[in-house]
Amino acid sequence: MGQSYLLGCPDGGDQRLLDAVDRVDSAMCKIRDGGKIKARDRIAVLAALNLAFDLNDEPQSAAASEVEVSPPGQQQVLSSLMQRLDAALGDDGRLL
Helix, strand or coil: CCCCCCCCCCCCCHHHHHHHHHHHHHHHHHHHHCCCCCCHHHHHHHHHHHHHHHHHHCCHHHHHHHHHHCCCCHHHHHHHHHHHHHHHHHCCCCCC
16 A cells, blocks of 8 residues: 555565465455545454455365474464454444
8 A cells, every 4th residue: 555664574485475465465455445434454354354254265175284384473463463453443332
């Protein structure tokens, strides 16, 4: 959405990071272009939820193979992020 960030990634992960950036940017632009939501933070939350929902729809075998190659501690990081998201949305209770 026209923002620049300095990101780091593991050696050899450049292409995976660029692919992830493209997916997130596309998801956010699609929501923004829908015209109903203007706040970047809400767009980001909705895009993250949509992408996570899409990941849950993938076959279990694909998800299992991703878990096997995940860096140690990734599940804890994801759990922490979900708790922070729940806390942030807890005051409002609505995404729109």
